[in-house]
Amino acid sequence: MAEQKTVTFIITRQDGPDSAPYEETFEVPYRKNMNVISGLMEIRKNPVNAKGEKTTPVQWDMNCLEEVCGACSMVINGVPRQSCAALVDELETPVRLAPMSTFPVVRDLIIDRERMFDALKQVKAWIPIDGTHDLGPGPRMPEKKRQWAYELSKCMSCGVCLESCPNVNDKSNFIGPAALSQARLFNAHPTGEMNKSERLDGLMQEGGISGCGNAQNCVQVCPKGIPLTTSIAAMNRATNIQAFKNFFGSDNAH
Amino acid sequence: MAVHRELFYRRLHSLLGVVPIGLYLVTHLVVNHFAVYGEEEFNRAAGFMGNLPFLILLEIFVIYLPILFHAVLGVYIALTANYNLKNYGFFRNWMFALQRITGIVTLIFIVWHVWETRVQKALGVVEVNYSLMESILSSPFMFWFYVVGVISTVFHFSNGLWGFMVTWGITQSPKSQKITTYGVVVVFLVLSYIGVRSLIAFAYGV
Numbered sequence: 001m002a003e004q005k006t007v008t009f010i011i012t013r014q015d016g017p018d019s020a021p022y023e024e025t026f027e028v029p030y031r032k033n034m035n036v037i038s039g040l041m042e043i044r045k046n047p048v049n050a051k052g053e054k055t056t057p058v059q060w061d062m063n064c065l066e067e068v069c070g071a072c073s074m075v076i077n078g079v080p081r082q083s084c085a086a087l088v089d090e091l092e093t094p095v096r097l098a099p100m101s102t103f104p105v106v107r108d109l110i111i112d113r114e115r116m117f118d119a120l121k122q123v124k125a126w127i128p129i130d131g132t133h134d135l136g137p138g139p140r141m142p143e144k145k146r147q148w149a150y151e152l153s154k155c156m157s158c159g160v161c162l163e164s165c166p167n168v169n170d171k172s173n174f175i176g177p178a179a180l181s182q183a184r185l186f187n188a189h190p191t192g193e194m195n196k197s198e199r200l201d202g203l204m205q206e207g208g209i210s211g212c213g214n215a216q217n218c219v220q221v222c223p224k225g226i227p228l229t230t231s232i233a234a235m236n237r238a239t240n241i242q243a244f245k246n247f248f249g250s251d252n253a254h
Numbered sequence: 255m256a257v258h259r260e261l262f263y264r265r266l267h268s269l270l271g272v273v274p275i276g277l278y279l280v281t282h283l284v285v286n287h288f289a290v291y292g293e294e295e296f297n298r299a300a301g302f303m304g305n306l307p308f309l310i311l312l313e314i315f316v317i318y319l320p321i322l323f324h325a326v327l328g329v330y331i332a333l334t335a336n337y338n339l340k341n342y343g344f345f346r347n348w349m350f351a352l353q354r355i356t357g358i359v360t361l362i363f364i365v366w367h368v369w370e371t372r373v374q375k376a377l378g379v380v381e382v383n384y385s386l387m388e389s390i391l392s393s394p395f396m397f398w399f400y401v402v403g404v405i406s407t408v409f410h411f412s413n414g415l416w417g418f419m420v421t422w423g424i425t426q427s428p429k430s431q432k433i434t435t436y437g438v439v440v441v442f443l444v445l446s447y448i449g450v451r452s453l454i455a456f457a458y459g460v
Contacts, residue, residue, distance in 0.1 A: 078341050166350060169336035210264035213335060214417050215350035217342045230426055237423020243261065 070158030119179035174211025363403030
């Protein structure tokens with residue numbers, strides 16, 4: 001029988017949140033159409049590194065396996081993306097895997113994306129409709145607008161835009177592009193619009209929209225093709241108008 | 255509503271870069287261009303600017319304080335970025351990095367330029383006129399220092415105009431942002447020509 005073809009993975013590992021990162025190389029048996037996750041599953045099955053030493057299986061995060069949940073984001077050959085959608089046949093070998101550096105590492109390739117959820121809370125990226133009684137149907141949304149808003153709603157908080165952003169780092173408190181665009185999405189919704197100024201207030205707080213430096217990497221790397229920089233410019237306009245209203249306008253600048 | 259101090263300072267930073275600093279820069283470069291028409295023409299134009307009424311107040315409120323604020327916050331902004339051109343070599347990411355690099359270069363240039371001209375004049379050491387610039391720029395090192403300084407300043411202003419348009423929510427669509435990019439390239443080329451042409455006139459008298 002011919003010798004089994006293998007794929008080399010060089011993985012940046014870290015045993016815990018406070019331990020030092022190190023690299024470990026693995027030779028994984030090749031299978032047709034395999035993705036990075038199936039490579040990681042092979043390592044989990046047989047956790048032996050390229051030197052033939054037994055090691056701990058590499059830990060990673062995943063959920064949907066169809067690029068809609070955002071959990072399996074990692075840096076693959078220098079590019080942040082979802083490992084489920086990264087096909088080995090389309091990658092340069094050796095395949096280098098590393099955790100996204102913007103986020104705290106939990107273990108190996110698992111990162112903690114809590115800051116993204118905090119950012120969504122800051123801009124109130126939801127529509128408060130809970131009531132103790134039936135509030136009746138909400139206002140209708142034009143179909144054309146729905147189709148447009150659907151594109152913004154594809155955001156899965158995967159963190160790729162934060163990873164590529166030069167202004168999201170430990171020296172700045174910038175919340176990143178994802179939440180800025182989500183504020184726009186919910187402000188465009190006919191019911192969400194009723195809480196528009198609260199979301200704009202979130203954008204105007206520290207670490208909000210003023211942290212953007214227009215490097216525009218986010219829109220280039222977004223796996224969902226969300227027009228993040230258009231959202232940011234639109235929210236720049238909206239926050240400026242809100243700021244003027246707050247200062248010069250009436251006492252009811254909702 | 256809460257006080258949004260960070261937003262206010264960043265917006266003020268953006269505004270001051272264009273009004274008044276950008277307007278002052280354009281005026282300054284255009285007045286310099288009188289050097290091309292001869293020593294007398296330049297001294298007449300510079301003399302008009304240097305004898306404006308309330309000159310010291312104009313200088314403080316239109317030039318010194320805005321530049322000081324823009325520079326202090328600008329250095330902070332430049333130092334809090336995490337430059338990542340290696341992994342993301344996109345055009346706008348380059349502009350992002352160059353905007354911060356030219357900001358620092360421009361600050362060094364302006365400090366030296368103000369020291370050499372305005373401060374020396376205040377100390378009564380020199381007169382600000384054609385022959386002062388001629389003597390400074392006749393040294394090849396200073397000539398090239400000024401060329402780098404002027405181009406860096408003009409780049410920072412031109413690219414800053416693009417950022418201003420986004421920051422104030424004027425250009426939102428990718429198309430409008432792209433066309434503005436072409437527009438600021440023209441601004442960059444025109445102002446660079448005016449600036450460098452004057453330097454050549456001072457240094458070589460042509």
